[in-house]
Amino acid sequence: MALIGIVFFALMLLGAPIAFAIGISGFTFFLTSDIMPVSIGVQKIATVSQSFPLLAVPFFVLAGHLMNESGITDRLFTFSKVAVGWMAGGLAQVSIILSTLMGGVSGSAVADAAMEARVLGPQMISNGYSKGYSSAVIAISSLITSTIPPSIGLILYGYVGQVSIGRLFMAGIIPGVLMMTFLMVAAWLVARRRNYVMKEMRKPTARELGAAAWGAKWALLFPVLLIGSIRGGLFTPSEVGAFAVVYAILIGVFAHKVMTFDAIKRAFGHAISDIGLIMLIILMSGMVGFAIIFLQVPQSVAGFMLESLANPVLIVAVILIGLFIAGLFFESTILVLLLTPILVPVVVKAGVDPVHFGILMMTIVTFGSMTPPVGVAMFTVCSLLDTKVEDYVKESLPFIAAVFALICLLLFVPGIVLFLPNLMYGG
Amino acid sequence: MPGFLAKIEFVAGAILLAVITFLVFIAATMRFFGHPLIWSVDLAQLLFIWLCFIGATRAMRERGHLGVDFLVRPFPYRYRLALETAFSALFISFLMLLAVEGYDLTMLNKERQFGDSGLSYAWVTIAVPAGCVMLSISILGNLVQAWRSAKGDRMLVFTRTDPGEEAVIETGAAE
Numbered sequence: 001m002a003l004i005g006i007v008f009f010a011l012m013l014l015g016a017p018i019a020f021a022i023g024i025s026g027f028t029f030f031l032t033s034d035i036m037p038v039s040i041g042v043q044k045i046a047t048v049s050q051s052f053p054l055l056a057v058p059f060f061v062l063a064g065h066l067m068n069e070s071g072i073t074d075r076l077f078t079f080s081k082v083a084v085g086w087m088a089g090g091l092a093q094v095s096i097i098l099s100t101l102m103g104g105v106s107g108s109a110v111a112d113a114a115m116e117a118r119v120l121g122p123q124m125i126s127n128g129y130s131k132g133y134s135s136a137v138i139a140i141s142s143l144i145t146s147t148i149p150p151s152i153g154l155i156l157y158g159y160v161g162q163v164s165i166g167r168l169f170m171a172g173i174i175p176g177v178l179m180m181t182f183l184m185v186a187a188w189l190v191a192r193r194r195n196y197v198m199k200e201m202r203k204p205t206a207r208e209l210g211a212a213a214w215g216a217k218w219a220l221l222f223p224v225l226l227i228g229s230i231r232g233g234l235f236t237p238s239e240v241g242a243f244a245v246v247y248a249i250l251i252g253v254f255a256h257k258v259m260t261f262d263a264i265k266r267a268f269g270h271a272i273s274d275i276g277l278i279m280l281i282i283l284m285s286g287m288v289g290f291a292i293i294f295l296q297v298p299q300s301v302a303g304f305m306l307e308s309l310a311n312p313v314l315i316v317a318v319i320l321i322g323l324f325i326a327g328l329f330f331e332s333t334i335l336v337l338l339l340t341p342i343l344v345p346v347v348v349k350a351g352v353d354p355v356h357f358g359i360l361m362m363t364i365v366t367f368g369s370m371t372p373p374v375g376v377a378m379f380t381v382c383s384l385l386d387t388k389v390e391d392y393v394k395e396s397l398p399f400i401a402a403v404f405a406l407i408c409l410l411l412f413v414p415g416i417v418l419f420l421p422n423l424m425y426g427g
Numbered sequence: 428m429p430g431f432l433a434k435i436e437f438v439a440g441a442i443l444l445a446v447i448t449f450l451v452f453i454a455a456t457m458r459f460f461g462h463p464l465i466w467s468v469d470l471a472q473l474l475f476i477w478l479c480f481i482g483a484t485r486a487m488r489e490r491g492h493l494g495v496d497f498l499v500r501p502f503p504y505r506y507r508l509a510l511e512t513a514f515s516a517l518f519i520s521f522l523m524l525l526a527v528e529g530y531d532l533t534m535l536n537k538e539r540q541f542g543d544s545g546l547s548y549a550w551v552t553i554a555v556p557a558g559c560v561m562l563s564i565s566i567l568g569n570l571v572q573a574w575r576s577a578k579g580d581r582m583l584v585f586t587r588t589d590p591g592e593e594a595v596i597e598t599g600a601a602e
Contacts, residue, residue, distance in 0.1 A: 014510060015499040017492035017585050019483070020518050027521065042529040046552045049476035052468065058478065059448060239455035245448045265441070272440040276482020277492050283479055331493050374497050 001295050004029055004288065018334050019280040026287030029294075036294075041287045048286035049279075052238055054159050058275045059241025060150045063248050064106030065267035065274075067219075068115075070252030070259050075216040076101045077119060082212035084184075086201040089191025091124045092137040093184055099141040100180045103148030104223035109366055113142035113377040117384040125385065129196050132391030137187055139370045139381040139392070140399040144179045146332075146366035147172035149226060150244070152278070153362045155237065156336050159282075160289075161344035163354045165237040166230045170421040171355045173227070175363070178416070179406055186402040218251045231424050278333060285337050298345040305346055312350040316357065316411065319343060320364055327368025331376070335365045355421055356414045363407060370396070432564070436485045443478040447471045466546075473550050480558025487565040490587045504581050508573060511584040515570050522559035522566075529556035 008025035012018065030041040048054075067073075077098060084093040095116050102112050116138045124134035146153055149169035158165035191197075204212070213220060222244070229235045229243065252259030292298070309315045326335055340361075347357045369377045372389060382392055410417055454467035486492055499507060532552055539548040569584045576582040 012495050013498050014514075015494050015496040015507075015586065016514055016518075017494045019492055020514075020521070024517070024521050027525070038524075039528050039532040039535075042525055042532050042555050043552070045525075045555050046476060046529075049479060049554075050472055050551065052472065055447070055451060055471065055475060058444060058475070059451070062444060062448070235455055235459075239451060242448050242451040242455060246452055268441045268444060269437060272437065272444060272478075272482045273486040273489055273491050274482075275444070276440075276479065276484065276486040279479035280483035280486070280492070283476075283483075329497075330495060334493065374495075 001291075001297065003032060004291060008288075018331070019277070019284045022281060022288055022338070023284030026284065026289075026291055029291035030287065040290075044286040044290045045283050048283050048289075051159065052236070053155070053165055054282070055238040056150075056155045056165060056236075056241045057152060057159075057278060058271070059238065059245055060106075060152060060155065061274045061278070062267065062271040063150075063241060063244035064108060064111070065271045066245060066248035066252065066259075066264070067105040067222075068111075069263040069267050070248050071256035072105055072216075072219040072222075072248075072251065073102070073115065073119075075256075076105075076219050079212045079216040079220070082204050082208055085198060086203045087188065089129075089137075089187045089196045090198045090201055091120060091127060091129065092133070092187040092191060092196070095120050095124075095137050096141040096144070096180055096183050096187060099144045100148060100176060101219065103145035103151070103176060104226070105219060106145075106150075108152065109142040109145050109369060110377050110380060112145050113139050114380045114384065116142070117381045121381070121385045127196070127198055130194075130391070130395065131385055131387040132395030133190065133194075133196075135378075135381045135385050135387040135392050136396035136399055137183075138385075139375075139377045140396055140403065141180075141183055142377055143363065143366055143370060143403065144176050144183070146362050147179070147359055148176035149173065149223070150237070150241070151362065153332060153336055153366065154358060156278075156282070156333065157340050157358045157362060160337055160340040161354060161358065163344065163358060164425070166233060167355050167421040167425055168358050169230060169237065170227070170424050171359050171417050172362075173420055174416055175359050175406070175410055178409075179363075179403070182402040182406045183399055186398045190398055218255050222247065233425070281333065281337055289341055292341060298342050301342055302346040302349045306349060312352055313411070315350045316347060316352050316360070319347065320360060320407070320411070323361060323364045324367070327365040328371060329374060330365075330368070332362075332365040332369060336362070353414060353418060356410075356417045359417050360407065360410060363403075363410075367403060371400075432568070433485065433488055436481055436488070436561075440478060440481040440485060443474050443481065447474050447478060450474075469546065473546060476551055476554040476558075480554055480561060483558065484561040484565045487562055487585075488568065490569065490583070490585060492585060494586060496586055504577075507583055507586075508577060511573070511586070512570065515566050515584050519563045519566055522563045526556035526559040526563075529553070529559065 004025045007028050008021050011021035011024060027041055030036050030038045080094045080097040080101065084090065084097050087093045098116060099112055121134055121138060125131060149172055151172060154168040154172060155165055157163065158168050226240060229240050230237055305315055309318060344354050348354055369375045371378060372393065378392060382389060450467045450471040454464045457464050499510065529552060533549050536552060537547060537549050573582045573584045582588055
């Protein structure tokens with residue numbers, strides 16, 4: 001195990017693509033083992049692809065790219081602007097609501113942050129919002145997408161940790177909506193003090209709100225259909241993923257009439273690359289995953305943690321702090337794929353529901369992409385809006401406080417997370 | 428030449444992705460109406476590993492594979508190119524080793540059936556050596572491109588040098 005670890009960290013810190021760092025370190029186990037033939041390693045790579053739940057990854061990745069080409073984004077933007085644009089910090093509120101709604105159609109935080117930085121960022125700055133505040137709202141609100149279904153991260157967690165993806169999807173809804181509420185309050189408090197308001201906006205009448213919602217009906221309907229069709233196991237998440245692809249094409253071509261053949265080709269192009277890079281990491285981790293189980297790493301980690309820490313809440317808290325620190329430096333996909341198989345048995349032994357833990361883990365590791373030193377969402381937004389990282393950090397403090405408050409609430413009151421999955425699937 | 432290969436990859440990948448989606452869509456719809464199609468999902472599963480490797484090859488060509496480069500980023504271009512060249516040699520040896528083992532394994536297991544569908548499991552295992560060869564070819568392509576650009580654009584083998592840039596070569600679908 002030590003050798004695997006050394007090879008992995010050496011390759012990773014030298015900047016090798018993670019798929020190869022994982023693949024080569026896992027391969028050293030088979031090369032150095034007296035009992036395991038190398039061909040088993042190859043077989044482990046092939047076996048990984050033969051899992052039906054994993055098919056949800058290509059479908060939801062493709063559906064997300066298709067939704068972006070289907071005119072859904074513009075309609076959700078118009079709707080959000082009418083609904084909350086009149087509040088204090090109106091455009092910030094729009095950004096938060098839009099992230100929540102976009103989370104329901106596609107699952108990528110960075111893509112959401114980049115889109116909002118292009119669409120909303122310039123408007124916020126020209127309305128007198130400081131650059132730091134605008135960037136902080138846009139980047140941190142994209143965290144909401146990490147738990148709202150369909151979240152690619154939760155699919156990966158469910159696959160690697162052998163946890164029901166349907167339950168995870170259900171469990172992510174309430175935390176996602178709470179995250180939206182917490183961030184809106186934080187944005188409102190700061191904006192009211194600084195008098196960030198759009199003069200021309202006023203509270204919409206029920207009629208105007210209805211008209212805007214009707215304009216975005218196909219986009220707003222999608223999450224409802226998604227939840228309806230996986231409820232109680234009527235369809236599996238992978239099957240719903242295939243429906244989502246067909247739905248996105250039908251909406252783009254027939255309902256909104258904006259999707260051309262070129263747009264579909266573009267979506268397929270982006271999707272194939274994304275699928276390739278996510279799946280190569282997963283395939284290559286087949287070898288190291290086998291080694292971890294064979295060498296009984298989860299048992300040793302669980303034994304160690306249970307011996308030294310008795311209280312389950314304390315164990316989860318220690319793990320979450322570790323994840324937060326790891327999240328500052330590593331991509332969330334990588335952390336989910338590497339650590340889930342080790343951590344899930346530990347938390348289960350400690351008596352924590354793996355669905356509950358999954359939502360906390362997903363939120364925390366994704367949060368790393370909104371903070372220095374290597375946050376991808378942060379750098380994307382800051383470079384698009386030409387914001388200094390210091391300004392970003394200073395202005396993001398109220399939002400970071402809101403996120404921490406929510407994480408503590410979710411940690412200590414598991415019922416908030418587990419209520420919907422238990423209701424839909426039975427406890 | 429890389430542009431031509433990239434086009435083939437895109438077309439093959441797009442067809443696979445479309446077919447897999449269609450197969451699962453049809454299977455789910457038929458199951459809902461009480462006529463399950465077992466072979467449909469089995470076939471989708473078989474094609475999936477091919478999609479993964481083709482996508483991985485395409486992502487490699489676009490230099491899209493995720494890495495942690497904050498420790499090596501400050502180093503001058505020459506050192507980074509040398510390091511990534513060493514990586515290329517290491518990765519290609521690794522992939523070739525996997526390819527040889529994978530080929531032998533496939534030949535051993537030719538008889539094994541896939542689910543209830545009568546398809547040979549060899550179609551799944553052979554994807555590993557095939558994928559390793561495809562990945563090696565795209566690494567070689569990137570390597571040549573990087574060394575040729577050493578005096579001009581200063582490209583690397585695995586890492587995008589300009590963080591904002593999208594695909595660096597004509598890949599059929601983009602734009």
